[in-house]
Structures are given as structure tokens and as C-alpha cells.
Amino acid sequence: MERWWIRPVVRLVLAVALPFLVPLLIAGMIWAMPGDPASNVCPDCSGEGMLQMIQDRNLDQGPLHFYTEWMSSMVSGDFGRSWSFQSGEEVSYLLKSGVGFTLKLFLLGALLILAGAFLTARGWIPRWLKSGIRLVGLLPGLVLSLAAIAVYTVYINPSAMETTWTQVAMGALILAIADAALSGTIDGVDEVIETEGRRRYVQIAILRGEGTLMNILPNTLPGLVGQVRARMLSLLSAAIIIEMILKINGVGELLVVGALKQDFPLVMACTFFYVVISSMMLLLQAVLEIGVALFIRKSPKGVG
Amino acid sequence: MGIKKNSLLAAAGLSAALLTTGQSLNFYEEALPTSMNPLYAKSMVDTRVNELVFDRLYFHSPINNSLVSRLVDQWQMSEGGRAMQLTLKSGVKWHDGTPFTAADVCFTIDAMLDEGTPSPIAAKQREVFAGCEVKEENIALVRFTKIFHNPRNRLGFYVMPSHSFEGNTAISPDHEFSNRPMGTGPLKGNRGRRGVSFNAVPNAHHQAKVPQMSLQEGADPLVQVRTLQNNGVQGIITVPPPYRADVSASDELSLKSYDLRSWWFVAVNTNKKHLSDKRVRQALNSIVDRTELRKLSIGVEEGEQNSPCEFISGPFVQTSPYYNRAVEVQETADLDSALSLLQAGGMRKVGGTWHYRGEPVNLKIGIKASLDVEAPDLLSQVSNQLGAAGFQRQQHKISTDEWNRMVVTGQAEDYDLIIGKWSFGLVEDVNPLFHTRTGGRGGLNIFNYSSTAVDTLLAQFDGARTDTQAQDAYHELHEVLADDLPYLFLWKLDTKSAWQTSVRGNMISAYYYWTDFDSWKYIQ
Numbered sequence: 001m002e003r004w005w006i007r008p009v010v011r012l013v014l015a016v017a018l019p020f021l022v023p024l025l026i027a028g029m030i031w032a033m034p035g036d037p038a039s040n041v042c043p044d045c046s047g048e049g050m051l052q053m054i055q056d057r058n059l060d061q062g063p064l065h066f067y068t069e070w071m072s073s074m075v076s077g078d079f080g081r082s083w084s085f086q087s088g089e090e091v092s093y094l095l096k097s098g099v100g101f102t103l104k105l106f107l108l109g110a111l112l113i114l115a116g117a118f119l120t121a122r123g124w125i126p127r128w129l130k131s132g133i134r135l136v137g138l139l140p141g142l143v144l145s146l147a148a149i150a151v152y153t154v155y156i157n158p159s160a161m162e163t164t165w166t167q168v169a170m171g172a173l174i175l176a177i178a179d180a181a182l183s184g185t186i187d188g189v190d191e192v193i194e195t196e197g198r199r200r201y202v203q204i205a206i207l208r209g210e211g212t213l214m215n216i217l218p219n220t221l222p223g224l225v226g227q228v229r230a231r232m233l234s235l236l237s238a239a240i241i242i243e244m245i246l247k248i249n250g251v252g253e254l255l256v257v258g259a260l261k262q263d264f265p266l267v268m269a270c271t272f273f274y275v276v277i278s279s280m281m282l283l284l285q286a287v288l289e290i291g292v293a294l295f296i297r298k299s300p301k302g303v304g
Numbered sequence: 305m306g307i308k309k310n311s312l313l314a315a316a317g318l319s320a321a322l323l324t325t326g327q328s329l330n331f332y333e334e335a336l337p338t339s340m341n342p343l344y345a346k347s348m349v350d351t352r353v354n355e356l357v358f359d360r361l362y363f364h365s366p367i368n369n370s371l372v373s374r375l376v377d378q379w380q381m382s383e384g385g386r387a388m389q390l391t392l393k394s395g396v397k398w399h400d401g402t403p404f405t406a407a408d409v410c411f412t413i414d415a416m417l418d419e420g421t422p423s424p425i426a427a428k429q430r431e432v433f434a435g436c437e438v439k440e441e442n443i444a445l446v447r448f449t450k451i452f453h454n455p456r457n458r459l460g461f462y463v464m465p466s467h468s469f470e471g472n473t474a475i476s477p478d479h480e481f482s483n484r485p486m487g488t489g490p491l492k493g494n495r496g497r498r499g500v501s502f503n504a505v506p507n508a509h510h511q512a513k514v515p516q517m518s519l520q521e522g523a524d525p526l527v528q529v530r531t532l533q534n535n536g537v538q539g540i541i542t543v544p545p546p547y548r549a550d551v552s553a554s555d556e557l558s559l560k561s562y563d564l565r566s567w568w569f570v571a572v573n574t575n576k577k578h579l580s581d582k583r584v585r586q587a588l589n590s591i592v593d594r595t596e597l598r599k600l601s602i603g604v605e606e607g608e609q610n611s612p613c614e615f616i617s618g619p620f621v622q623t624s625p626y627y628n629r630a631v632e633v634q635e636t637a638d639l640d641s642a643l644s645l646l647q648a649g650g651m652r653k654v655g656g657t658w659h660y661r662g663e664p665v666n667l668k669i670g671i672k673a674s675l676d677v678e679a680p681d682l683l684s685q686v687s688n689q690l691g692a693a694g695f696q697r698q699q700h701k702i703s704t705d706e707w708n709r710m711v712v713t714g715q716a717e718d719y720d721l722i723i724g725k726w727s728f729g730l731v732e733d734v735n736p737l738f739h740t741r742t743g744g745r746g747g748l749n750i751f752n753y754s755s756t757a758v759d760t761l762l763a764q765f766d767g768a769r770t771d772t773q774a775q776d777a778y779h780e781l782h783e784v785l786a787d788d789l790p791y792l793f794l795w796k797l798d799t800k801s802a803w804q805t806s807v808r809g810n811m812i813s814a815y816y817y818w819t820d821f822d823s824w825k826y827i828q
Contacts, residue, residue, distance in 0.1 A: 035715075045477075049422030053476055081478045084705075086495055087339045088482035097497070154530065161498045161518055249497045261705050 011286035015279040027067040080265035102250035108172030134183040141178035145245035331539035332522030341482040342462035343423040358462035358487035366813035374509040385451040395508030399492040406444035410436035411466035420474025453769040539803040562799040563814035566727035570792040573751040578660040585789040587645035593637035601682040612798035618782030621796040628782035666696040671723040673701040729815035753790040
């Protein structure tokens with residue numbers, strides 16, 4: 001494998017390009033939708049004021065103009081104002097209010113899954129518990145979320161305007177255990193350890209009195225990181241649904257509501273948030289791959 | 305183990321109790337407001353929220369129906385009836401403490417007259433107002449475009465603060481005012497993600513006794529009622545008929561009438577070739593069995609006393625002075641008459657299905673989704689009746705957003721029939737519903753219906769100098785519409801609110817709901 005660096009470099013390029021490409025794609029989609037975007041935003045408006053509003057919203061000169069204006073404002077932290085979800089509210093304010101909840105939900109969920117992976121690798125999860133986790137994992141997140149919000153609304157906090165820690169904790173737990181997220185991780189880690197553990201070099205290492213995990217890790221780390229990234233991205237997607245159902249004031253819910261209400265500044269900003277996270281993960285994966293190749297295996301040619 | 309479990313349950317119960325009690329009076333609305341700027345109000349929710357935050361110059365007292373004002377001290381006509389001089393009350397302040405002056409009244413009128421304000425509400429007011437002049441700090445001279453027989457009735461707009469817009473009269477819907485408005489009303493409102501929180505602001509003309517309120521979007525009506533019964537919220541603005549018995553059965557809750565003057569209809573797309581013939585529309589009117597529909601969707605049996613649902617034959621509720629009692633209501637189906645009308649209208653039945661010019665007629669029927677809560681399955685029942693009569697059909701639920709964006713703006717032309725509801729205050733102005741869409745008129749004309757006869761009658765109503773002239777014009781309009789049928793008129797359905805009995809003095813005003821909010825008390 002002479003060209004070990006190709007994959008990490010592709011990832012690096014994607015990580016940099018995605019935050020620019022995805023908003024462009026969305027801007028294109030706004031114009032691809034049926035009807036004229038300018039009149040879609042306020043169909044019953046008319047007169048000079050309507051023309052001014054179209055100009056203010058950068059809808060008067062096509063998708064490229066809309067995109068460049070949005071990007072240049074975004075650089076200075078200005079994401080514009082909400083058109084329809086909370087008309088007149090600054091999108092940056094809405095985004096700020098949602099980022100914390102989404103990150104808490106996501107990180108708590110991810111932490112539970114990573115803890116599951118670690119405990120499995122150490123062999124600390126008993127078989128009966130694994131069976132239990134697999135059983136609960138068969139339930140869809142949607143069903144668990146609906147049940148959770150029913151309990152929350154009727155018994156805990158029926159008139160909540162603000163998101164509470166209870167909602168976030170419920171959401172994170174569902175995120176981790178539903179749809180086989182945790183059980184899939186546990187099974188995956190088990191399988192990797194079992195398969196890799198049968199290799200000759202590991203057997204020899206064990207005979208030498210060394211630990212299994214420390215020997216398999218350098219060989220499996222790049223692959224594992226890739227799997228973790230994919231798992232984290234699917235967690236982020238699932239978090240959107242959970243935010244919607246559990247009424248968590250996160251970015252995912254903003255994205256869905258913004259899309260339903262054709263609030264494009266909001267949609268652009270929320271999508272940008274997710275793209276940045278995705279890019280950061282790609283970046284992390286690329287750096288880890290390079291690091292493992294150069295410093296752990298010390299023989300880049302061997303890395304696939 | 306048992307003790308531990310009980311302790312946990314007790315702790316959970318205590319936490320729940322602590323969380324659900326507080327100073328705030330919480331209630332469920334049908335939806336969240338689309339905008340809190342009165343110039344961009346689109347729904348009844350928006351109107352109700354505006355009533356809490358702002359003051360109208362003039363309004364009808366919910367107690368004796370007289371025209372009164374909290375802002376105007378004296379008024380007098382001038383310039384031969386084309387202008388009115390208003391002397392404002394002293395001591396009234398905006399929520400930030402800035403004094404309310406004549407400049408604010410003139411600013412609001414100027415903003416409505418400014419072509420740079422792309423508001424459909426403002427566009428309509430441009431037909432009424434010619435300008436406004438600040439005579440003194442507390443005196444404004446309002447000029448009208450013509451002499452109106454009831455000029456003070458025309459001053460029912462919400463007054464907005466000049467200083468919030470720095471005097472710029474071109475008001476955009478994107479201004480932050482739409483989200484954090486400032487008024488002179490009893491409460492200051494702040495829109496959040498899940499609702500609107502209100503805080504009382506004492507003023508010379510308002511002394512609200514409820515210090516805090518919160519509006520939340522009601523979801524499933526059953527959940528709303530259960531939450532109300534558990535005291536999770538203290539009120540629900542609209543309780544659908546099927547759930548009213550549940551509310552009535554509780555000693556802790558009371559049902560309150562809300563006079564919304566709302567009526568239900570099936571709008572017919574007269575621009576579709578197969579529906580352009582009046583006889584076809586009359587046939588549809590004969591196919592629709594209103595008695596059966598009412599029974600199946602609202603649960604009212606034939607001949608039931610005190611029914612919440614009253615049939616109508618035109619665009620007014622039966623208690624309206626504009627309702628023409630000479631026009632008969634079609635209560636049940638008349639399929640024989642429908643058959644002959646359809647044939648006369650060019651329809652042919654082939655293999656049990658109606659065809660028009662050789663093509664089977666497939667009716668695309670929509671309903672405003674929120675109405676499906678009030679009258680469950682109405683869409684399916686209407687569709688079933690048309691299906692049984694030999695029409696192919698497709699059913700669609702229309703979201704509130706789509707309704708505001710497409711239906712009321714006349715852009716839902718792919719539909720054949722749309723089931724909806726209109727609500728009115730004391731002034732039942734149906735001109736925007738039926739006038740040809742031109743020059744800012746016909747702003748709510750769903751299928752861009754156009755009829756010279758109807759436009760003439762609407763102009764007669766607009767130009768009426770006396771109540772009798774206005775009534776005559778609308779009586780005739782009722783008759784013409786009942787014959788031409790751009791709408792199949794269904795019924796008036798009572799609107800009821802439910803409140804905890806701990807909420808006292810809660811007089812509900814017609815249409816605006818919160819006009820007398822100062823008398824509301826919440827005793828915990």
C-alpha cells in the first residue's frame with residue numbers, strides 16, 4: 001500500500017469543502033422548489049415593501065447571490081433573521097439557544113455508547129446484561145420517545161416551556177439504547193476482539209504476558225475510528241427525531257421546523273451546524289489515521 | 305424495598321407538584337402565533353395575542369357592546385366628516401415606560417399607508433385612511449379617504465410605538481418587533497420556542513390582576529383536556545365538541561362560550577372546467593348530506609336540542625343581522641335533484657363514475673388540518689358522500705403553513721374542494737372572501753372566484769352610509785351566493801373554552817377573547 005495517504009487526504013479535503021458546498025446545495029434547492037422563492041416567502045405581500053423585503057432577503061438575484069451574501073454575513077457571525085418560525089428573531093440567537101441542548105443530548109448519548117464499548121473491551125459487561133441491552137435495542141427510538149414524552153407530559157412537567165435536564169437525560173438514554181445503537185456497538189467490539197484476538201501475533205503477545213487490547217489496538221484503531229464516526233453521525237440524525245418528539249429545544253428541531261415553514265436562513269444555519277460537526281469528525285479521523293500510520297505503526301506503507 | 309419505592313414515588317410526586325404550580329397562568333392555544341406584529345397577523349391566534357399586548361383605538365365593550373376606547377379621551381369630526389380629531393388620554397405608557405402620544409397614532413397610520421410596508425392588513429387600511437397629522441402631543445387628526453357612516457368603527461386597529469421603529473414607517477415582517485413586540489396592552493409578550501410568555505405591565509388604563517401568563521401550543525385535544533384536569537394548564541382556548549362532556553363532568557373546570565362567529569364551508573374551485581357550471585356546484589350542494597356529516601363528525605343527532613352546530617345557507621351565522629332567512633338551508637341530501645343537475649351540467653355517468661367531456665371526474669379535496677380536530681373525520685365523510693354519488697376523489701390535509709401560504713392567497717388551484725372555516729368579529733366583512741382579486745381586494749378569495757354581480761353587491765356594502773343599506777347589500781349577497789355556490793355553506797359550530805374554576809372573572813369577549821383581561825383573576 002504505497003499510497004496510504006490518499007484516504008486521509010480525501011477526508012481532509014472533504015472536511016474543508018463540506019461547510020462551503022452544503023449551503024450552496026441548499027441555496028440551489030431553494031430555487032429548484034416549485035414557484036418563485038421571492039413570492040413564496042410572503043405570498044400575500046405586495047407593493048414596494050414586498051420588493052424591498054425580497055432585496056433584504058437576498059432573493060432578487062438568484063441562488064449564487066443568495067449563497068455568497070449568506071456566506072459573507074455568516075463569517076461575521078450574522079446568520080440573518082428568521083422569516084417565519086419566529087419572524088424577526090436573529091437566527092444566531094435561535095442557533096445559540098439550541099446548540100447547547102443538541103450537544104448535551106448527543107454527547108451524553110455518545111458517552112453512554114463509548115462507555116459500553118470500553119466496558120465490553122475490558123470484558124466487564126456480563127452476558128445477561130448484554131442480552132438485556134440487545135432486547136431493549138430492538139425497540140425503535142420513535143416508540144421509546146413517544147412513551148417517554150407521554151410520561152413526561154402527564155406526570156412530570158406538563159407545561160414546560162424550557163427544556164429540562166430530565167428531558168435531555170431521557171433523550172440521551174433513548175439515543176444510546178434504542179435502534180440497537182448500544183447493542184450494535186457491544187457486538188461490534190466483541191467481534192473485533194474475538195477476530196483479531198485469534199491472530200498469531202496476539203496469541204504470542206498473550207503468551208508473553210501482554211494484554212490483548214493493547215496489542216490489537218494499533219491495527220484496529222483506524223477502522224474503529226471510522227466506525228465510531230459513522231455511529232456518531234447516525235446518533236446525530238437520530239437526535240433530530242428525539243428532539244422533535246421529546247420537545248428538546250435543540251438545533252435538530254429547529255432544522256425540521258425551519259424546513260416545514262420554509263424559513264431558509266434558519267435551515268441554512270442549522271445545516272451548517274451539522275456540517276461543521278461532520279467536518280470535525282472527518283478531520284479527527286484523518287488526523288488519527290495519519291498519526292497511527294506515522295507514529296504507532298511507524299511504517300506508513302502497511303496502513304490501508 | 306417497599307419503603308424505598310414509596311419514597312421515590314413521593315419524591316417524584318412532590319417534584320411534579322412543585323413544577324406544576326407557580327404564579328403563571330398557563331393555557332393551550334390552537335397554535336403558536338405566526339407573528340406578533342399586528343400588521344402581519346394571519347390567524348385567530350395572532351389576533352388574540354395582539355389583544356393582550358396592544359390596544360385598539362376603539363373597540364366594542366364586551367359588557368354592553370358600546371364602542372369605547374382606552375386610549376382616546378375625546379373625539380370630534382371635522383373637515384365635513386372626512387377627518388376626526390382625537391384627544392388622547394394622559395398617563396398611558398408603552399411597556400418600556402415611554403409615554404404614548406399622538407405621534408404613535410399617526411405613526412401607525414403612516415406605517416399602514418407606507419407602500420414600503422408589505423402587509424396585506426395595511427393594504428386594506430389604505431382604502432380607509434388618507435393620512436394623519438399630529439396637532440399637539442395628545443391630539444391627532446385622522447383623515448379618511450371618504451365619509452364613513454361609522455368612522456369610529458374604522459379605528460379598530462392596534463396602535464404601535466413609533467420609537468420601536470425609530471420613526472421608519474416602512475415596517476418589515478422581519479423586524480424584531482414581530483417577535484418581541486411592545487404595546488400599551490395589559491401584558492408584555494415574549495415569543496419563545498415553545499410558546500409566548502406574558503408579564504403584566506401596570507399602566508394608567510390597565511391593571512391586570514394576573515401577573516404572568518404563558519401560551520403553549522396545544523397538541524392532541526385529549527392530552528390537552530387531561531393536562532387541564534391535572535391542573536398542568538389552567539385553560540384551553542378551544543375545546544372540540546367530543547371532549548366537552550369530559551370537561552363539563554368536572555367540578556374543577558368550567559366550559560365558557562366564545563362567540564367567534566365562525567362558519568364552516570366547502571370552497572369550490574369555480575375555475576376548474578368540470579366545476580365551472582353552476583348546476584354542477586348546485587348538484588354537489590345537494591349531494592352533501594349535512595345532517596349526516598354533523599352526526600358523524602361532530603356527534604350531533606338529528607333534532608338534538610342545544611346543538612353546538614347550526615346549519616347555514618350563506619356566509620353568515622344565523623344570529624347575524626346580515627343572514628338572509630329567506631334562503632333555505634339544505635339539511636339533507638337530495639340525490640334525485642343532484643342527478644338531473646349533473647346531467648344538465650354536462651356530466652355523464654359511465655360505469656358508476658361521473659365523467660366530464662369523456663374524462664372521469666377526480667375531485668381533489670383538502671381540509672385545513674386543524675379543523676380535523678374540531679370535526680374529526682369530516683374530510684373522509686365528505687369524500688365518502690361524494691364517492692357514493694359517483695365521484696373519484698383524493699383527500700389531503702392542509703397544514704396551517706400551507707393554508708396561510710397557498711390557500712388564502714389563491715394559490716391552491718390544483719384543489720377542487722377545500723373545507724375551511726372563517727371567523728369574524730362584530731363586523732362581518734366578507735368582501736375579502738368573494739371579491740375578485742384585484743387592486744388589493746379579494747385578499748382571502750381561495751379559488752379566485754369572480755362574479756360581477758357579487759362584486760357589485762360588495763361595493764354596495766362598502767359604500768353603505770347606514771346599517772340598513774349595509775344589511776340590504778349583504779342580504780342580497782347571501783341570496784346570490786347561495787345560488788351561485790362558490791362555497792357549499794355548512795354550519796356554524798359553537799366555540800367553547802375550558803378554564804379551571806380557580807380562574808375567576810374570566811369574561812371572554814367575542815372574537816378578540818382577551819378584551820376584558822383586566823378583570824381576570826387566578827386564585828391558587
